[in-house]
Amino acid sequence: MAVKSQTILVVGGGIAGITTAVEAAETGYDVVLLEKEPSLGGRVTKLNRYFPKLCHPTCGLEINYQRIKKNPRIKVMTLCEVESVSGAKGDFTVSVKRSPRFVNANCTACGKCADATSVEIPNAFNYGLDKIKGAYLPHEHAFPMRYVIAPEAIAADGAAIKAACAYDAVDLGDQGETFNLNVGAIVWATGWRPYDASKLSMYGYAMADVITNVEMERLASHDGPTHGQILRPSNGEAPKKIALIQCAGSRDLNHLPYCSRICCLGSLKHAAYVREQYADAEVDIYYIDIRAHDKLESFYVRLKNDPQVHFVKSKPAAIQADDNGNPVVCGEDTISREVYARPYDLVVLATGMEPSSACGKASIEIELDAYGFMVPKAGEVDGQISAGVASGPLDVSMSVQSATAAALKAIQAVSSNA
Numbered sequence: 001m002a003v004k005s006q007t008i009l010v011v012g013g014g015i016a017g018i019t020t021a022v023e024a025a026e027t028g029y030d031v032v033l034l035e036k037e038p039s040l041g042g043r044v045t046k047l048n049r050y051f052p053k054l055c056h057p058t059c060g061l062e063i064n065y066q067r068i069k070k071n072p073r074i075k076v077m078t079l080c081e082v083e084s085v086s087g088a089k090g091d092f093t094v095s096v097k098r099s100p101r102f103v104n105a106n107c108t109a110c111g112k113c114a115d116a117t118s119v120e121i122p123n124a125f126n127y128g129l130d131k132i133k134g135a136y137l138p139h140e141h142a143f144p145m146r147y148v149i150a151p152e153a154i155a156a157d158g159a160a161i162k163a164a165c166a167y168d169a170v171d172l173g174d175q176g177e178t179f180n181l182n183v184g185a186i187v188w189a190t191g192w193r194p195y196d197a198s199k200l201s202m203y204g205y206a207m208a209d210v211i212t213n214v215e216m217e218r219l220a221s222h223d224g225p226t227h228g229q230i231l232r233p234s235n236g237e238a239p240k241k242i243a244l245i246q247c248a249g250s251r252d253l254n255h256l257p258y259c260s261r262i263c264c265l266g267s268l269k270h271a272a273y274v275r276e277q278y279a280d281a282e283v284d285i286y287y288i289d290i291r292a293h294d295k296l297e298s299f300y301v302r303l304k305n306d307p308q309v310h311f312v313k314s315k316p317a318a319i320q321a322d323d324n325g326n327p328v329v330c331g332e333d334t335i336s337r338e339v340y341a342r343p344y345d346l347v348v349l350a351t352g353m354e355p356s357s358a359c360g361k362a363s364i365e366i367e368l369d370a371y372g373f374m375v376p377k378a379g380e381v382d383g384q385i386s387a388g389v390a391s392g393p394l395d396v397s398m399s400v401q402s403a404t405a406a407a408l409k410a411i412q413a414v415s416s417n418a
């Protein structure tokens, strides 16, 4: 089919989608970057630090936001999702649905709208570990730096919120919209979501002091619910004995049959967070085998040399509550053969990355592998390409490499009349 549009659509504004967008635009192509959330950055915005150097994710993201701001070829659309795709390489028609933000581009992020409402909603940025006002900035480094108003706050306090805004930025009549885009190639960079720990009935996620790895990232973050202090959710006290459970639901035919590749490194990072904060804390890492790939081996060795970080080769059978409601990790050590039942102050489940299912809509035809990840090879042929964790479990550096490759494939798709 002849190329009718050379515009590249990137769906998903995480690190992979952002990378694809800036690489393609800086090569001279027009790009539309579509994100379903109110701001860009994806899951990495919610990480406290990156392994192995333990640097802050905001640093790398901020550089990319500057590249986006400076490049008129990139159009960012937030709160947008693809409804359907028709056509073929070089001439796709994509139907997009925008959800209402109730705030327009006049917003200066002054926060007066938040002062004007008493409605509180669960804080999605902190995985619901705390609450925020119904008129909110998604997080302190949000891009775009613009408030969002929840429908509940509009219903309860709409008039007061509008009156509080000195910039005429509140649009109470925003109903969202559906519109079409004509593009020549589509890069799906829709990423992942954490595997639902409540499906792991043997691991007692309902207990207050059993949390997931993504929640641990928020507890350790300065803009998290505890302002960066890792505290027991049950009583707000500092934990002294912490268990990190590897492969919680991963490499398990009943849950995620595959390895997410990053969980071992994530847990080693969590051991480092704990040891940085608490000189007297003891950390036990329960593992099947430690998968610290290529250069990341040295990070593993660093933690292995810490006498207060212990590695227990065992996949725990269960996590039960003792009489005081504290979690007790039960199982058998596969080296010593000891059958154990050990109480902890805090247990962290290293749950894996599940592909974002949003693109599994019947109206969108894209080939998926047995686990729900998008098959990249097919994309090269038909102008639909996958990038980042949408294509398989990857860490950030691998996601960036995959995204750069996707930008090149998309450019090839819109450059050729073949």
Ligand SMILES: Cc1cc2nc3c(=O)[nH]c(=O)nc-3n(C[C@H](O)[C@H](O)[C@H](O)COP(=O)(O)OP(=O)(O)OC[C@H]3O[C@@H](n4cnc5c(N)ncnc54)[C@H](O)[C@@H]3O)c2cc1C
Pocket: 011, 012, 013, 014, 015, 016, 017, 034, 035, 036, 037, 040, 041, 042, 043, 044, 047, 049, 050, 051, 052, 080, 081, 082, 189, 190, 191, 192, 193, 213, 214, 217, 262, 266, 269, 351, 352, 353, 356, 358, 359, 387, 388, 389, 390, 394, 395, 396, 397, 399
């Ligand atoms: C506990 C934990 C710790 C980790 N720590 C590290 C670390 O220290 N270092 C490291 O290198 N990696 C780490 N990772 C891995 C890292 O999070 C991923 O590599 C990274 O998030 C991949 O980025 P992505 O853009 O592919 O996906 P995401 O970050 O998931 O971004 C996808 C984006 O697409 C959007 N989206 C989804 N569906 C749609 C749709 N239908 N329409 C529009 N938008 C959509 C989402 O809202 C999101 O913004 C960690 C992972 C976990 C689980």
